[in-house]
Amino acid sequence: MKFWVQVHNLPCSWLTSDVAMEIGDTLGEVIKSDNVSEMIGGNFIRVRVAIDTSQPLCRGRIICFDDNTQGFVSFKYERLPNFCYWCGMFSHDDKDCSLWLRSKGSLKVDDQQFGQWLRAPQFNPLKKMLWMSKASGVMLQVVIRVVYVYL
Numbered sequence: 001m002k003f004w005v006q007v008h009n010l011p012c013s014w015l016t017s018d019v020a021m022e023i024g025d026t027l028g029e030v031i032k033s034d035n036v037s038e039m040i041g042g043n044f045i046r047v048r049v050a051i052d053t054s055q056p057l058c059r060g061r062i063i064c065f066d067d068n069t070q071g072f073v074s075f076k077y078e079r080l081p082n083f084c085y086w087c088g089m090f091s092h093d094d095k096d097c098s099l100w101l102r103s104k105g106s107l108k109v110d111d112q113q114f115g116q117w118l119r120a121p122q123f124n125p126l127k128k129m130l131w132m133s134k135a136s137g138v139m140l141q142v143v144i145r146v147v148y149v150y151l
């Protein structure tokens, strides 16, 4: 299934289409965009990826930067279909989840590892323009040498 994935919590200097493709590559097959500007969302980046939906939805990645610091980037998905908030699978919903059924009601909604927060609001290019004009900072090109850790 193809999704626009938004990558949040990146430092400003990492908000580039190259980084978007690099990170998208860890999720599945990146669908290259002809219009690079649609990959820069303002304070996040976007990348279109074909994702294997037989696997649980990926919530984010820990990224190691060049100076050995680490950061957690979180993913939000545009136009996400229904999926299970217990285990992140698309094959069933919350009520049919084996995790939930086996718990016999002892699991609470607070225990859900997935949720609405994985749904990105509809991307709005106008909002992005406003954000870009407010952030007058220079976009620095950084050398990407990152290690991805699966969560």
Ligand SMILES: [Zn+2]
Pocket (backbone or CB within 6 Å): 084, 085, 086, 087, 088, 089, 092, 093, 094, 096, 097, 098, 099
């Ligand atoms: Zn489930």
